[in-house]
Amino acid sequence: MTTLADAHPIAPRRELAALVHAESTEVIDDVREVCLQRRENVVIEGTLQWGPLGDFLMAQLSEHDYTDVRIVDVEVPASIAHEQAVRCWWEGRLRGISGRDRMGVRFTPPAAIARLYEKGSVSRCAAHARAAFESSLAAAITQVTLIHIDRRLGAEPLVSRRVDGKLVEGR
Known part of the structure; x- marks a missing residue:
């Protein structure tokens, strides 16, 4: 298992979420379709x-x-998006290390955020x-x-x- 500089392993469930992103997207698309067929009230979260x-x-x-x-x-602003992503990930990581949350939090690479702001503020x-x-x-x-x-x-x-x-x- 890969260990980070803080001497703790990567939380496999969420820190590595990007590795299963395509599969999870397909699953949520299927679930959304079922909900829409039932005419349920839905919240569709996405960027x-x-x-x-x-x-x-x-x-x-x-x-x-x-x-x-x-x-x-x-x-x-992009700077706040970067700060929030790092803070969310780090706080989730600390909860995982302390045993309060074994799932961890998804890590969002800075380049992924920067791509969202390529055309301005x-x-x-x-x-x-x-x-x-x-x-x-x-x-x-x-x-x-x-x-x-x-x-x-x-x-x-x-x-x-x-x-x-x-x-x-x-x-």
């Missing part, structure tokens, strides 16, 4: 770092006759969330709400809403 995912999800929700969809985009995830909200696929859903929370500015969340195809902007 929307892959552009087409927003359209795919909007199409899937529309296909299953969902009428009220909310997209939440929380933005932080706002992540590409925000652009993808906005694109999903504005897409023709979202227009087929009775009400789609985009809640943009910018933790860089300390401002109130910006809420954009599309009701019956008409865009209503506001705070």
